[in-house]
Amino acid sequence: MLFLELFAQGLIYGCMYATIAVGLTLVYSLLRILHVAHAGLFALGGYLGLLLTNATGSLILALPLAAAAVGVVGMAIYRFCYEPILHRPPYVALIASIGLFIALEEIFRLIFGPYGLTYAQAPLQETFAMGGMTIRRVEIVIVVGSVLILGILSWLSRHTRLGVAWRATVDDPQMAASFGISVLKVRYLNFFIGSALAAVAGVFISLLSNLVEPTMGGVPSYKALAIIVLGGLGNVTGTLCASLLLGVTEAFGTIYIGNFMDRDAIAFAFMIVVLMVRPQGLFGGR
């Protein structure tokens, strides 16, 4: 029983990690940037989702609005922050990204206060019994929603012109450019989708805990960095598998080695152990 409950917990967190980490992998695979500020966009998504839900009373309306808005912010970050320093050594973009993330967190704190906000009336909190477990509606929504969104995106990437252009650019930017694909357009698209996904994940986690706070981006996104390494950096399928694996490992780890290290350390211990055995990541090619 405990086993099933832990597994379900792991699955829920795994889905959320996947939704965050896919955006990071997309950015990395196209630009080789470790986009730490992604965490800020995740938190921004949470804030916007909550504020819009409180204002309109409808989550259905708030979620896509928040995702689109954060997507646009993501594109702006690419245009004004990353594009001018792409030719520099990789640590330049990394440190710039960290600075941006700190600044975003502080802006949330200064505007919305350090203690965070809660939903006026948190949606999807009804519980019901399934297989002997008590499950909240929001948990089902997270799992189904993530699978649906990621599934649709993967379908679109295979069956639309833009999707095919995007995949070609990830494989070989120079070749893609020589076929007349606008690399710039693909990069914008990439940041839009990745950031929108982060926003969705932010809204999910705010529903799960009925809370948004300035520092909410930190821990999940550090873990997302660990996940994209496990997934083999830039490998989307690998990232998805690694997310689920990490979610489940954490859920069990908290119970079995929880008094030796805390939950957040488990993720990194797992990553380090895996990297020692498979230095290219779980799903990375050689």
Place this chain on the structure above:
Amino acid sequence: MGIYEISLATVVGINVILALGLNLITGFCGQISLGHAAFYGIGAYTTALAAQSGVPGLVSLAAAMFAAAAIGVVVGLASLRVRHDFLAITTMGVGFLFLGIVRQEDRWLGGELGISAIPAFGLSKPGYLLFVLLLALLTAMLSGYINRSWMGFAFEAVADDEDTARVVGVDVAAYKLAAFSLGTALAGLAGGLYAYFTRFIVPDDFGFITSISILSMVAVGGIGSTTGVILGAGLLTLMPEFFRFISDYKLLVYGVLLFAVMRFAPEGLAGVGRSWLARWRLGRRAP
């Protein structure tokens, strides 16, 4: 100089040692580390435990350096196995792992509450300040010496292009390990000095934010430049004091500064200094 200024100057000295250590790894040898605070912490905890069991000051500082460097070599060995762009995240993981273990370990390390009542080093406050500044000066001299030696030459080659370094006969792995062990030993020393200075340490002193602050000192000062990094460490340590009148905004200013330096002057203070100097020389040469 009042007590307050003395404390501030001591912290500057400690941070200079810490930042120069990271500069050895990241600046000279080109290996990004996002977990330097873990080695700082290892040094601090080692010193705290040693001091509490009655070990004399200098010995426990040496123990701190040794412990940090030992773990540093292990992390360095691990880093040799992973792809180059994994290293930043692996070292970040090491930082979180350290923190996660220290927080849960409440029998020896005091868990979340840390270790308090660490015995004094045995110097007065101004005396301790002089001791720290002396060590910072020695570290700066060592750093400058390494940069001019053939070891520094090899570091430069490894940082520039590992594959090319190999084909001119550089044992890339050995030099990376050397950089890791020297840099983390300095972090250990800084940690030990910090433990004797505050005489009270908690896990959060050595978290991810600290790692980022150290990296910022290096980056803002100018990666690879000893003088630049000293200036960077001084500036970023004192900056929150300059901005005390807007203390609520100090982290925001910090984040924006970090971003702005990377965006507009990626070579840091040292780079800005160099280009001014070049312009000045050009101006003098022109009629």
Place this chain on the structure above:
Amino acid sequence: MKPLLEVADLTLHFGGVKALTDVSFAVREKEFLCLIGPNGAGKTTLLKSILGIVQPQQAEIRLAGRSITHLPTHRRIRLGLALTHQIVRPFTCMTVRDNVALAAGHQRLQRVLGALVHLDRRSERAKAAAFLERVGIGDYMDHPVAGLPLGVLKRLEVARALALSPRLLLLDEPLAGLNHVEAGRLADTVAEINQGGMTVVMIEHNLSEVLRVAQRLVVLDNGAKIAEGDPRQVLLMPTVQAAYLGEETDIAAD
């Protein structure tokens, strides 16, 4: 006389693609051997596996009778190999002279702590200057590498390899990217160095230069050795002609 370098049964594949199959050849002391073959024949990969930059699945490589098959690259360099890359890889943050000085002082780098006690770079810089003059780019000595033309960088690669004072010099298309005069002059320099006693293996597409300097040829096609021997005879072999068919060849003219 015992060969200086022996390569036996070298097989290497990337994933499913076979790059080299059972390649065996030997290089005699003091000879000038050219490695030729159509594009994609596996020549560069062969040199890189001799240096240990890529790992063959199967091979036995001996330098002066000593097996170096499992040594890391830097150890092979210390035993007397040197390689120039086809696609130039200079240290971009150093000056031209320091690129070569580092190689000239590679003995000082062998022990990490030993490297810490050496400060003086003057004698290596002087040696570097001599090598740079020798390949004809002395004028660029104190330039930073960034932004220099390809012709200079190609010769910088050669100077850096020479500075390692190797027993066996492996050159991967050193003449490509140079104009006619520069190429001829560099080929002459390499031939001179060879006459001074250094063994040379060179990959080259420029067949007229090959015929001018090479004492022996090894021909690769599709990852396998298809011919070996006296340059003029080898180039007239039907198998070699067939391999080059479709490529621009003007062998008869020479």
